[in-house]
Amino acid sequence: MKLGITGLGRAGKTTVFDALTRRGGESTPAGGQVVPALGVVPVPDPRVDWLSALYRPKKTTHAQITYMDLQGVPGMADNKQEYMALLLTHMRPMDALIMVVRNFSDPVLGAADPAKDLRELEDEFLIADMASVEKRLERLEADLKRGKKPVGAEKELLEKCAETLNSEQPLRTIAEVCNKPELRGYTFLSAKPLLVIVNNSDEDDSMPSLPLRSADAVVVRGKLEMELAQLSDEEAHTFMSDFGITESALDRVIKSSFSLLDLISFLTVGEDEVRAWTIPRQTNAVDAAGAIHSDIQRGFIRAEVVAYEDLRKAGDYAAARKLGVVRLEGKTYPVQDGDIMHFRFNV
Ligand SMILES: Nc1nc2c(ncn2[C@@H]2O[C@H](COP(=O)(O)OP(=O)(O)OP(=O)(O)O)[C@@H](O)[C@H]2O)c(=O)[nH]1
Ligand SMILES: [Mg+2]
Structure with missing residues (x-):
């Protein structure tokens, strides 16, 4: 299961990725290469920990999630079109999307406007999906004119998608339509489950008001969390109480990623291994x-x-x-x- 980290330029995507994957900010590629960086993260699960203490197995395996951060893309300020095209292409094969929105003031980009940024990137998803829908509908029309009979309900389903996109709604609001077998070959961006990460400054842990549509949101203090992720358990404990943090926001992000995809875990136990397995509900x-x-x-x-x-x-x-x-x-x-x-x- 793969989740792609999206966001506008300098939103803090790589900072969040580094924190999730417990890297210390070393993941920036050299030489202007565009690299999809992958990080595999264990899903925190107290049940696995308890069972592991009971069985004392040789091996303990948590469920896992893979995150992808696209690194080394050309600066959005210089070439927005190229940036978007690259980002969207790399997000298509993902099972779900995380969108990082900036809620701290940036020396170059200025004051934060998370609601505007969220809407801006979502609009890019809608436009890209509309282009795919229209292209396919035109093709089907042309086939029809040449006397080729339509197969199944693909055309009606695509028309339903077009209607939804035209009313500026993401396709995940009609998930039952997008999950139909006729549309399985499409990788609509706005149909993917979405988790919004609001990247706050260190001093602020409040949730701004956001235009969320069939999406969940969590506040994360990205820079703080990245620093936290690099500490030993003992240091982290002191750090957390200093900043009044009870549960790492990243643990919440990882858990939300799991429920976003409607996945559950069953467990197997024994002296060799205690393990969580991932299956759809x-x-x-x-x-x-x-x-x-x-x-x-x-x-x-x-x-x-x-x-x-x-x-x-x-x-x-x-x-x-x-x-x-x-x-x-x-x-x-x-x-x-x-x-x-x-x-x-x-x-
Ligand atoms: N104050 C503050 N700064 C942050 C936070 N998160 C990231 N930054 C800073 O914002 C800048 C951009 O962060 P990145 O994580 O590189 O953002 P990005 O979205 O990966 O950027 P691109 O990949 O270039 O689009 C860096 O200078 C970070 O140190 C945060 O929570 N608070
Ligand atoms: Mg980055």
């Missing part, structure tokens, strides 16, 4: 088994399931069994977030 047991290995999916017999909270209350697996909270479930069981699963299979 509403995945059934046999497909969840496939996330681990196709053999387990193919030879699936049953799943032994206990909810994390039930295990935690019981204290350990044997006690949970005695209490009768360990269940046997079949192929079609919809896996719940935090289920601890043992698969029985035969190949």
Whole structure:
């Protein structure tokens, strides 16, 4: 699962990326190259930590998210068109977008106007999507004139998209239309789930008023968080209490990224490994088994399931069994977030 970090020039994208991936600002490429920098980040999960303390496994694996920051793009002030074209192209293959908006005063760009910046970049997404929709509709019209019959509902769906874009609404407001199989080949930018990161100055942690449309927003003090990310745990603790921070905003960003995509985790436990696996909500047991290995999916017999909270209350697996909270479930069981699963299979 990949999230692309977008934003206007000097919004603090690289600062936020460095903080998320715990880099120390060393990720600027040399020699004017344009590089999509990737950072893999573990999803903080107290359930994994608790289970790891219980089983003391050889290996503990958290769920992961990949963030992408486009680095070394030409300055937006000099060449806005080129900047936008590059940014949009690199964002197309992403599963979801993060938009960093500047809410601190910049020596070159001046005072902050996060609402205006948000709208400006969103408009770029809408225009780019409109261009793709129109191009395809023209093609379909031309086919029709040449006597080629339309296949399926693609044309009606695209017309619905055009109508939404014309009324200046992003396509994620009609997600049910964009998720139809006929539109699967399109990579509409405004259809991607969006998380807005408001990048505040160090002294300010308030949320400005923003024109959000089917999007979530979090306030992050980017520079502060980047400094925080470079400290040892002990130093970070002191730093956090000095600035009145209870939970790192980046932990919240990582968790929000996960729910943005409507993903859940199930867990596997044992002496070898305690691990969180990522699946879309509403995945059934046999497909969840496939996330681990196709053999387990193919030879699936049953799943032994206990909810994390039930295990935690019981204290350990044997006690949970005695209490009768360990269940046997079949192929079609919809896996719940935090289920601890043992698969029985035969190949
Ligand atoms: N005061 C303040 N400055 C910040 C903050 N975040 C970033 N900056 C500064 O703003 C400038 C731009 O930050 P970057 O992280 O490079 O921004 P960017 O969006 O990656 O910029 P480009 O990739 O050039 O478009 C740098 O000088 C940062 O130190 C912040 O939260 N507060
Ligand atoms: Mg940058």
